[in-house]
Ligand code: HEM
Ligand SMILES: *[C@@H]1O[C@H](CO)[C@@H](O)[C@H](O)[C@H]1NC(C)=O
Ligand SMILES: *[C@@H]1O[C@H](CO)[C@@H](O)[C@H](O)[C@H]1NC(C)=O
């Protein structure tokens with residue numbers, strides 16, 4: 001009996017430790033990992049200021065589907081259409097940055113570091129190099145073997161209301177505070193017209209434009225994105241300080257100057273609204289909360305292996 005219990009405990013220990021993350025995970029096997037990734041990210045940003053937003057969004061997308069397992073990096077193969085080729089891929093780009101970082105890491109410590117860890121580190125660097133906070137990334141994620149375009153419907157949509165957003169986050173162990181703090185990621189980057197079309201044309205049967213939008217802000221969005229918009233790449237910055245990581249997103253949100261319905265929705269429940277106000281008035285509160293929530297989100301694990309090329313399973 002005691003032996004059975006011991007074996008059961010041992011198995012439990014093994015299975016729970018498989019994906020346990022730790023700060024020093026590569027301390028012996030790849031001590032220069034962090035700086036190697038940072039160098040690759042820095043180099044890319046020098047040539048393209050849209051890289052930080054892309055890396056942050058990529059990591060979020062990765063973590064919300066099958067956990068942070070680099071499933072977002074896999075390319076379609078044969079009949080299988082990968083996440084990359086699913087509808088919400090409109091904002092995904094700069095995959096080459098992860099490929100370059102992976103190459104540099106492989107040259108240093110072959111076959112040891114997961115693509116999922118590299119993406120988590122690159123997202124951290126993206127925030128820090130944009131003037132945001134920095135933090136130590138727990139490591140030890142494994143890469144997954146499955147990526148399906150059809151699963152991208154599991155990502156929260158920009159048309160979601162507050163209960164849909166809360167449900168999407170709680171299914172992944174994330175709280176309302178995480179939801180508000182992480183929505184602050186919209187301090188970086190760009191949105192295409194299709195992502196906020198619902199707010200500026202045919203909002204509902206009685207209102208053409210979402211009345212919660214500030215009138216001049218709405219007028220500007222409508223001029224960028226006319227009803228029968230033909231310019232596929234048209235769109236707008238997510239906040240007025242698009243390349244800088246700060247709490248401007250929350251200040252603008254309180255003024256009716258957010259881009260997505262899902263941003264505006266944060267004002268429709270008392271608890272989330274209070275957090276928006278708190279983050280709008282304190283850069284420090286936002287930065288601290290963002291770091292905590294990023295570590296939580298990036299600790300949703302899911303994979304099994306260490307890929308050699310981030311685009312293909314082993
Ligand atoms: C709360 C639910 C969320 C929804 C509904 C949402 C939705 C979207 C949408 C629709 C876009 C623009 C796509 C386009 O038109 O190109 C976008 C962009 C972006 N999102 Fe979110 N998002 C959410 C949460 C997050 C989180 C948690 C993060 C990271 C912490 C994040 C970071 C970003 C960034 C950085 C961009 C800009 C990407 C770029 O410019 O390349 N979002 N988001
Ligand atoms: C998005 O998906 C489409 C269609 O599957 C594909 O042609 C396009 O290259 C993808 N875009 C990105 C950035 O991967
Ligand atoms: C959010 O949308 C869902 C689905 O359309 C609906 O059932 C729910 O009542 C809505 N919740 C709020 C708070 O509007």
Ligand SMILES: *[C@@H]1O[C@H](CO)[C@@H](O)[C@H](O)[C@H]1NC(C)=O
Pocket residue numbers: 204205206207211
């Ligand atoms: C349209 O939206 C406004 C503002 O949210 C709301 O007050 C109104 O009831 C909505 N109308 C319909 C028919 O849903």
